[in-house]
Amino acid sequence: MDTLFSNVTVVTMDEELRVLFSAFVGVTDGKISYLSRKAPEAKPQQIINGEGMVLMPGLINCHTHLAMSPMRGYADDVELSTWLNDYIFPREDRLDGRCVKAATLLSLAECLRFGTTSVSDMYYFCDEIAEAVAESGIKANISRAVTFFGEDFDFEKDPRCQEMVALKEKWHGFDNGRIKIEASIHGEYTSDYRVWDALSEYAINEGIGMHVHLSETKAEHEACKERYGLTPAQVLDCHHVFDAPAIAAHCVWLEPEDMRLLAKRKVSAVHNPCSNLKLASGCAKVEDMIKAGMNVALGTDSSASNNTLDMFEEIRAATLMAKGASLNPKALPAQAALMMATVCGARAQHREAECGMIKLGMDADLILLDFTQPHLMPCHNVMSHLAYAVNGHDVVMTMVRGKILYAAGKYLTIDLDAVVKELAEYVMPKMFTDRTESREE
Amino acid sequence: MDTLFSNVTVVTMDEELRVLFSAFVGVTDGKISYLSRKAPEAKPQQIINGEGMVLMPGLINCHTHLAMSPMRGYADDVELSTWLNDYIFPREDRLDGRCVKAATLLSLAECLRFGTTSVSDMYYFCDEIAEAVAESGIKANISRAVTFFGEDFDFEKDPRCQEMVALKEKWHGFDNGRIKIEASIHGEYTSDYRVWDALSEYAINEGIGMHVHLSETKAEHEACKERYGLTPAQVLDCHHVFDAPAIAAHCVWLEPEDMRLLAKRKVSAVHNPCSNLKLASGCAKVEDMIKAGMNVALGTDSSASNNTLDMFEEIRAATLMAKGASLNPKALPAQAALMMATVCGARAQHREAECGMIKLGMDADLILLDFTQPHLMPCHNVMSHLAYAVNGHDVVMTMVRGKILYAAGKYLTIDLDAVVKELAEYVMPKMFTDRTESREE
Numbered sequence: 001m002d003t004l005f006s007n008v009t010v011v012t013m014d015e016e017l018r019v020l021f022s023a024f025v026g027v028t029d030g031k032i033s034y035l036s037r038k039a040p041e042a043k044p045q046q047i048i049n050g051e052g053m054v055l056m057p058g059l060i061n062c063h064t065h066l067a068m069s070p071m072r073g074y075a076d077d078v079e080l081s082t083w084l085n086d087y088i089f090p091r092e093d094r095l096d097g098r099c100v101k102a103a104t105l106l107s108l109a110e111c112l113r114f115g116t117t118s119v120s121d122m123y124y125f126c127d128e129i130a131e132a133v134a135e136s137g138i139k140a141n142i143s144r145a146v147t148f149f150g151e152d153f154d155f156e157k158d159p160r161c162q163e164m165v166a167l168k169e170k171w172h173g174f175d176n177g178r179i180k181i182e183a184s185i186h187g188e189y190t191s192d193y194r195v196w197d198a199l200s201e202y203a204i205n206e207g208i209g210m211h212v213h214l215s216e217t218k219a220e221h222e223a224c225k226e227r228y229g230l231t232p233a234q235v236l237d238c239h240h241v242f243d244a245p246a247i248a249a250h251c252v253w254l255e256p257e258d259m260r261l262l263a264k265r266k267v268s269a270v271h272n273p274c275s276n277l278k279l280a281s282g283c284a285k286v287e288d289m290i291k292a293g294m295n296v297a298l299g300t301d302s303s304a305s306n307n308t309l310d311m312f313e314e315i316r317a318a319t320l321m322a323k324g325a326s327l328n329p330k331a332l333p334a335q336a337a338l339m340m341a342t343v344c345g346a347r348a349q350h351r352e353a354e355c356g357m358i359k360l361g362m363d364a365d366l367i368l369l370d371f372t373q374p375h376l377m378p379c380h381n382v383m384s385h386l387a388y389a390v391n392g393h394d395v396v397m398t399m400v401r402g403k404i405l406y407a408a409g410k411y412l413t414i415d416l417d418a419v420v421k422e423l424a425e426y427v428m429p430k431m432f433t434d435r436t437e438s439r440e441e
Numbered sequence: 442m443d444t445l446f447s448n449v450t451v452v453t454m455d456e457e458l459r460v461l462f463s464a465f466v467g468v469t470d471g472k473i474s475y476l477s478r479k480a481p482e483a484k485p486q487q488i489i490n491g492e493g494m495v496l497m498p499g500l501i502n503c504h505t506h507l508a509m510s511p512m513r514g515y516a517d518d519v520e521l522s523t524w525l526n527d528y529i530f531p532r533e534d535r536l537d538g539r540c541v542k543a544a545t546l547l548s549l550a551e552c553l554r555f556g557t558t559s560v561s562d563m564y565y566f567c568d569e570i571a572e573a574v575a576e577s578g579i580k581a582n583i584s585r586a587v588t589f590f591g592e593d594f595d596f597e598k599d600p601r602c603q604e605m606v607a608l609k610e611k612w613h614g615f616d617n618g619r620i621k622i623e624a625s626i627h628g629e630y631t632s633d634y635r636v637w638d639a640l641s642e643y644a645i646n647e648g649i650g651m652h653v654h655l656s657e658t659k660a661e662h663e664a665c666k667e668r669y670g671l672t673p674a675q676v677l678d679c680h681h682v683f684d685a686p687a688i689a690a691h692c693v694w695l696e697p698e699d700m701r702l703l704a705k706r707k708v709s710a711v712h713n714p715c716s717n718l719k720l721a722s723g724c725a726k727v728e729d730m731i732k733a734g735m736n737v738a739l740g741t742d743s744s745a746s747n748n749t750l751d752m753f754e755e756i757r758a759a760t761l762m763a764k765g766a767s768l769n770p771k772a773l774p775a776q777a778a779l780m781m782a783t784v785c786g787a788r789a790q791h792r793e794a795e796c797g798m799i800k801l802g803m804d805a806d807l808i809l810l811d812f813t814q815p816h817l818m819p820c821h822n823v824m825s826h827l828a829y830a831v832n833g834h835d836v837v838m839t840m841v842r843g844k845i846l847y848a849a850g851k852y853l854t855i856d857l858d859a860v861v862k863e864l865a866e867y868v869m870p871k872m873f874t875d876r877t878e879s880r881e882e
Contacts, residue, residue, distance in 0.1 A: 069818075070819060072830065076774070076825045076829060107815075113816070274761060277765035278761055280764040280769055280770040282768060303830075308829075310816065317761075320758075321718070323718055323719060323721040324762070330519065333518035374551040375833075377510070378864060378869055380515045384514035384748065385748070388514065388719070389749050391834065393835075420818065
């Protein structure tokens, strides 16, 4: 046994949602090898004293754009179209692979610090994103978002598609599946049937997943119905997009028939409550999706529209929004919100056999939280605290496959000082040099 | 000069909402005595290096029930009536002054840790609440909530009213106004005109403030209209309740005419976004209240319905809820939400001349935040980070009247270990002994 967590409160997130007090969790060769109320006989290499601590599965962030961190707080409180056209797109035009790598590493440090052990990322310059993920030790499903507004589409010649193909060849399955590559149609409104047909065929033939934005804003949803007489979910389905195992981010404006269709197609929805509120996109009907049989996971979206990557904030926002919007205090209880960030996330990433629970044989993707601070006392119900009182700052250790990646303020795989230097000296000047500083006296 | 913050980013929250970079803030005899981009010539007793830090006015929590901390997470995801009748009231029946004091100290530690420097509390056993406040060094407006369901009301004999009178005599103005006592009608639905008349008269004669719950739930608001043909705001106004300087907590279901009336009466509303969402009470129309001319402050409500006392979470929730509910991303921008937690809070507490801004001559009620963590990098806009990315865990120092009460994990005025011991050995057994433990294996 490599590591033993002793006398710890274990939130298993397993089928019975068990909470074990003063328990022992052992890790051997990156897997969970021991789980009991009794101490093991085997002597572990290291013991982590879990008194006053809670051990739970690492959180799974199923929709983000890690490399957007340089634009965190760059523009807030503006219309979505202004935000994109006047602020985000002009800055993104200046990105290069070097910027993306540094920005991704900064975001990965934040993810690890706040207890996230696996992410689903959609962006471009994905080779550098994969490099950052590889170095950091986190798990990731990475996709190169394909948009297409041109005349003649040719999968074999389109640089975006070819970046995706090269990415898949180079990185899919890296480190025994720690990295998975997925296909990505950015959205119904940023491409057409030629892209949908080609990418669906590619994903199905290669046996990889599909990551799309779906019905995020009312305007986008209604424009699609106007254009095709079908909702975005319906029109993409007609083009076999959901024949590949797919995740659909946002799903704010899904109609009841969309939910039934996506449930039948086993599409996982990814709810991004904070980003949807901040951009005023609306409030996804999470309980209706669950009732329709859909798997619903959670995501932060990018830190440019959130403005953090703290998944505990999303858990809390998801349950509070569900209650507020329905005026029903029983809506989306603590357990359901926690499942969205763990087991449902693992399912959305097609990783349910390897993580999302604390269970013998699963990967040791674990986080430890300090429950001895005033805001977590007393503790009648651990699940309640995790959903309603904890946030990412309470995480004191993050482990992926048995390897500690963050502990007590230290990043074990990311040289944060070097990342900060690279950000200050290369990324920010490259992206923002013409910006008028308005520092007031 | 006693203390100098050097090379710090200062968010003044003054009339021009100035942000000063690499600035110097001096504190002398508990007051802000220096504010400049240049270092002072006078040599201070101590220097606090503010590099990478943000200094701002302490946050003001205008509606809470500090002593409810033992019930944090005791019951969630249930109907409000179930929550109150089956969980909260039976436990509150077991409270005594000793419980209340320990519970209040626990909450005050949480307040200080998360950057709150002044609170408006409404509860009972207020003598012990005042003792805890006095010891902790925080500022507080304290009120003994009066409810009355009996037959014959006599202000001179009613024990609740007499507790209020004794409280006012003993504590009002304590420590040069650090503690203020207010009158409190718990709510329209928990008393009648005899209480309203008597307490209004008392508050006006004594020149003290008034703290009420107002239109928190739709049911309460509608029942009042059914009963009196008037809204709660209207009926309380008829009984001169708002002739005293008043704060009205929640105001979720105010009608446009209520807002105009309360604005005319200079009543401050206290918005409690997280508690209102969690109990599914609804979403207060903050922008409408502001447009009607009302002063709107922020509060956490108790940690039994929140479940923390982190005012930064309320700031974020206030702006996100306003955007989500109106589908307008420009609604309640960062600056407005930050003002609610500082200057508007000071106004609601009738403390606007002494705190809520960083300004020469005001009390040094200050908090320092660490802006060097990954989730706060880069920093395009300090106000944006404070509203959308910071939370209470980023606070590294809390000062009231120039005295440091919390710094880097240490509570300088509260013996947290003793409070935790008292909670474990006295409070929890007294309140919860018959509770069936359901610790699962």
